[in-house]
Amino acid sequence: MSTIAAFYGSKSILITGATGFLGKVLMEKLFRTSPDLKIIYVLVRPKAGQTLQQRVFQILNSKLFEKVKEICPNVHEKIRPVSADLNQHDFGISKEDMDELLSSTNIVFHCAATVRFDDPLRHAVQLNVTATQQLLSMASQMPKLEAFIHLSTAFSNCNLKHIDEVIYPCSVEPKKIIDSMEWLDDAIIDEITPKLIGDRPNTYTYTKALGEIVVQQEGANMNIAIIRPSIVGATWQEPFPGWVDNLNGPNGLIIAAGKGFLRAIKATPMAIADLIPADTVVNLTLAAGWYTAVHRPKSTLIYHCTSGNLNPCNWLKMGLQVLATFEKVPFEKAFRRPKADFTATSFTTHYWNAVSHRAPAIIYDVYLRLTGRKPRVTKLMNRLLRTISMLEYFINHSWEWSTHNTEMLMSMLSPEDQRMFNFDVRQLNWLEYIENYVVGVKKYLLKEDMAGVPEARQHLKRLRNIHYLFNIALFLIIWRLLIARWQTARNVWFFIVSFCSKFLSYFRASSTLKL
Ligand SMILES: CCCCCCCCCCCCCCCCCCCCCC(=O)SCCNC(=O)CCNC(=O)[C@H](O)C(C)(C)COP(=O)(O)OP(=O)(O)OC[C@H]1O[C@@H](n2cnc3c(N)ncnc32)[C@H](O)[C@@H]1OP(=O)(O)O
Ligand SMILES: NC(=O)C1=CN([C@@H]2O[C@H](COP(=O)(O)OP(=O)(O)OC[C@H]3O[C@@H](n4cnc5c(N)ncnc54)[C@H](OP(=O)(O)O)[C@@H]3O)[C@@H](O)[C@H]2O)C=CC1
The missing domain is CATH 3.40.50.720 (NAD(P)-binding Rossmann-like Domain)
Known part of the structure; x- marks a missing residue:
């Protein structure tokens, strides 16, 4: 007893x-x-x-x-x-x-x-x-x-x-x-x-x-x-x-990372x-x-x-396990594919905030506006960045x-009480705990059904394809602009094209000789 x-x-x-x-x-x-x-x-x-x-x-x-x-x-x-x-x-x-x-x-x-x-x-x-x-x-x-x-x-x-x-x-x-x-x-x-x-x-x-x-x-x-x-x-x-039942502490950030909003956060990876x-x-x-x-x-x-x-666990181990769990059990209707990283300096943090947080939010809001819907992502992103600024202190100190x-x-x-009222944290397996934590956030905070996981995976695949298409389109536009305005870019372009065509003719010639 x-x-x-x-x-x-x-x-x-x-x-x-x-x-x-x-x-x-x-x-x-x-x-x-x-x-x-x-x-x-x-x-x-x-x-x-x-x-x-x-x-x-x-x-x-x-x-x-x-x-x-x-x-x-x-x-x-x-x-x-x-x-x-x-x-x-x-x-x-x-x-x-x-x-x-x-x-x-x-x-x-x-x-x-x-x-x-x-x-x-x-x-x-x-x-x-x-x-x-x-x-x-x-x-x-x-x-x-x-x-x-x-x-x-x-x-x-x-x-x-x-x-x-x-x-x-x-x-x-x-x-x-x-x-x-x-x-x-x-x-x-x-x-x-x-x-x-x-x-x-x-x-x-x-x-x-x-x-x-x-x-x-x-x-x-x-x-x-x-x-x-x-x-x-x-x-x-x-x-x-x-x-889990509120957005405090890591919970809100896990959601933000899982939904693809949070892409970078200033943290000391080896801090406890x-x-x-x-x-x-x-x-x-x-x-x-x-x-x-x-x-x-x-x-x-x-x-x-x-x-x-x-039983120490550092932020790097925790972050990687959070990301690994998103692979297994993705959150539904993600904004972007979950892919977050730790930044080390204020400069890189500002850079990633501009490129990976604010810019996609603005682009998406423009898209919402153009399709007759109410823009909301920039506001959400600003709130997220404010929350991060409040929590950063705790992930950069030990x-x-x-x-x-x-x-x-x-x-x-x-022994009975040690079992029934166990607070011996040495017995905690972090990887297992973090995985259950992320799944708990999905189930009890986001109220997402596990039956929706295959659809969530499909959605991430679509996002990956959109990401590749977007990058290719962006590259082509920038390149086209450069060629139109800059002689050096034109020279580089002609050099690449002539190099490729020479390589192809050499390849064709050598394969004809072998025959
Ligand atoms: C390889 C790399 C991988 C990377 C991977 C990365 C993966 C992730 C890695 C993980 C790293 C973890 C780091 C954690 C460090 C934690 C340290 C804590 C330490 C201290 C512990 C303590 O000793 S102490 C307890 C903790 N104390 C807090 O942690 C309060 C904080 N926080 C606030 O101080 C306010 O939050 C703050 C922020 C001012 C904003 O304030 P704010 O006004 O902007 O926003 P609010 O929070 O008010 O809420 C905004 C809207 O969410 C709605 N909402 C609220 N709860 C809701 C609910 N349950 N369900 C539905 N909706 C809910 C609400 O209704 C609002 O909605 P609406 O606007 O529509 O009304
Ligand atoms: N969560 C954490 O990470 C940590 C928490 N703690 C401490 O643990 C304790 C509990 O935290 P936690 O459960 O996370 O906090 P919550 O914010 O989840 O709960 C706070 C509780 O206080 C009540 N409360 C707030 N204001 C009033 C009021 N004016 N009158 C009556 N009740 C009020 C809230 O009631 P209502 O529902 O009506 O708002 C709620 O029940 C706190 O003392 C906190 O400092 C310590 C370390 C970490």
Whole structure:
């Protein structure tokens, strides 16, 4: 019997960010391995015209939860959506709901965050720092609380090269930042943002670092742990390989490359691609929840959930395997044949952006316009290039994360738990994982049927033929223009023609002699 699964049985669990990528995988695993748990409270806001009940219903009816519904048929009764917006004071939670949450909760998993890299500082602080502070204040009023698990990121201290499982100070105290957001106007905040974030690349990593300090300060009297995952990718094994549901991290770029939009990206091929599967993160998170509640470590433990030092894979290996999978399982209706490369310098990146990204987009939009359709590819390309510029930092640097706490936790698990809550990334076969990842992007993000693969292959063949025809036509046009305007080109042309005709007559003469 799994000790961890048994621990979560009969517990009341509060999850923030349950509608997000990691939150869903976390809920799924909890219901699947501890179907006898008491209840999961999820803090949800209405969104995109859907009530919170509709949002939760949609999640429970998705493919991700198919196994759960077999194991825990009454899953609908065990999940309680609580209307909450983390941007509001007290999260806008009603008094009755708040009373219930405070009196019943045993474990809190805080996953909600803004993960956008370009969020204005005010918004990122509100969600990643102030909301964390408020949640801790709520947690401090929960008499039955056994553990509070905070999801941070391995990149919260990406301004350092070697990162230990400790909390690093920031130049300005989080409390001062929170206060200043209340009275500074947006223009001043925008002006001071670069100074505050310093050598971090964006407001996301900065505010996640501030969030960790808040957890340390406000949660001193609670059983707290912080999980720091690196780049969270599709699921490795559970509930099935390759599940993914948003465009974040590598996902959007895999689509862009598979559809032939992305042809070149500035990357350091030998830098570590520190991806970590979503189910690995969830297994570590659940194990940490159990350990924190049962073993009550004296200080807040931080767990690095990274792959680089235990089972490294570099961007080149990853990129080549992504391209190899496109050969086997191409995406449908590609814009061009998938053929991406890494560039090394800003100059070559600008060159390829102009030649391989912007020019084909403009040509295609002209074609759309001429055929009476709305041009859209240039806009899409501009968005892609903007996204790439935001992600480039992470594919051109390498970090070393120590994993002592994570390895210690692994050693504390029984063999059954090590199997059921496996977060030993050394067992990961990268080539297999990346292939499943790309197939998962095709199936679960693009919603493409595998039955369409032969047609997708045919489409790529047509694109190849169009590509050859286009190149030949372009060559002939340029050559014709050169001959018309330039004497040297004409001389070269006559030289080639006379050389070829001499060669042919010699060949004919020698074959006649042999006869
Ligand atoms: C040999 C060579 C081979 C080469 C082969 C090459 C192969 C490939 C190689 C792979 C290399 C990998 C490198 C990865 C590095 C990752 C590092 C991450 C590390 C940090 C990890 C963390 O610790 S943290 C979590 C990650 N955090 C993010 O990664 C957020 C980023 N991102 C944003 O910060 C914003 O995204 C940003 C960008 C501002 C744009 O912002 P933006 O405003 O331009 O665009 P949006 O994202 O808002 O969305 C645009 C439109 O997509 C719609 N859409 C959104 N989701 C949708 C959904 N699920 N389904 C349908 N549609 C959806 C949306 O509705 C919009 O549609 P519409 O305009 O029509 O409404
Ligand atoms: N994905 C990754 O690569 C990594 C993620 N992490 C961390 O893991 C955690 C989860 O990330 P992930 O699942 O990928 O993120 P998602 O963006 O998929 O999910 C974010 C969640 O936060 C919720 N949320 C955002 N704003 C509010 C709000 N105002 N009120 C209520 N809920 C809100 C979202 O709800 P809604 O659906 O309503 O928008 C959603 O459920 C985050 O803390 C992130 O920093 C760390 C490293 C890497």
